[in-house]
Amino acid sequence: QVQLQESGPGLVKPSETLSLTCTVSGGSISSYYWSWIRQPPGKGLEWIGYIYYSGSTNYNPSLKSRVTISVDTSKNQFSLKLSSVTAADTAVYYCARTQTMVRGVISFINWFDPWGQGTLVTVSS
Amino acid sequence: QSALTQPASVSGSPGQSITISCTGTSSDVGGYNYVSWYQQHPGKAPKLMIYDVSNRPSGVSNRFSGSKSGNTASLTISGLQAEDEADYYCSSYTSSSTGVFGTGTKVTVL
Numbered sequence: 001q002v003q004l005q006e007s008g009p010g011l012v013k014p015s016e017t018l019s020l021t022c023t024v025s026g027g028s029i030s031s032y033y034w035s036w037i038r039q040p041p042g043k044g045l046e047w048i049g050y051i052y053y054s055g056s057t058n059y060n061p062s063l064k065s066r067v068t069i070s071v072d073t074s075k076n077q078f079s080l081k082l083s084s085v086t087a088a089d090t091a092v093y094y095c096a097r098t099q100t101m102v103r104g105v106i107s108f109i110n111w112f113d114p115w116g117q118g119t120l121v122t123v124s125s
Numbered sequence: 126q127s128a129l130t131q132p133a134s135v136s137g138s139p140g141q142s143i144t145i146s147c148t149g150t151s152s153d154v155g156g157y158n159y160v161s162w163y164q165q166h167p168g169k170a171p172k173l174m175i176y177d178v179s180n181r182p183s184g185v186s187n188r189f190s191g192s193k194s195g196n197t198a199s200l201t202i203s204g205l206q207a208e209d210e211a212d213y214y215c216s217s218y219t220s221s222s223t224g225v226f227g228t229g230t231k232v233t234v235l
Contacts, residue, residue, distance in 0.1 A: 037226075044228050045171065045214050045216075047224035058223065061221065112161070112171075113173035
């Protein structure tokens with residue numbers, strides 16, 4: 001079955017850019033949408049954004065100015081970049097396959113499954 | 126977009142039934158049948174339990190059921206078991222074409 005694995009630095013300095021990669025195994029990244037979701041320590045889940053294998057994206061408005069999600073179909077990977085990070089960006093970051101229903105030009109997010117195991121990123125000097 | 130509202134905690138004895146609510150607006154929960162529920166044990170990734178309001182993925186116990194009325198979705202766990210003790214999150218599609226999660230509910234088995 002499809003498995004996802006996040007990778008990237010566990011420590012990022014304030015004002016720098018957080019960069020993570022999600023590697024998809026056991027299936028193709030094609031024909032699906034893929035999301036990044038984060039969870040600050042002891043807090044709830046926050047959807048960051050998604051990317052379609054073709055490269056189209058959609059982001060959480062609260063993070064849109066700082067977020068870039070990209071895809072590399074040749075490596076079966078997609079990536080997250082979050083710029084100008086602060087301590088508030090400290091969180092466990094998850095990647096997840098995103099089931100969507102496409103009707104016309106609208107992609108309705110249905111659910112997230114499966115998820116990666118998550119990776120803790122701490123923002124600190 | 127504001128997080129969907131869930132009770133902070135719900136508890137029950139083994140064998141009992143509990144219900145977790147997830148309240149949003151007509152722009153998310155009330156407007157679409159795209160509500161999903163996730164179970165998260167400490168230190169683990171969330172696991173999909175219910176999708177499209179009331180559907181169970183293969184492998185999820187039929188003790189878990191979902192429903193929706195107006196702007197509020199609900200997850201019911203019947204025949205509560207010790208292994209059900211975890212955090213639960215709802216999620217919905219929004220009219221902004223984004224996803225939003227609930228505030229989370231800690232389920233305690235007494």
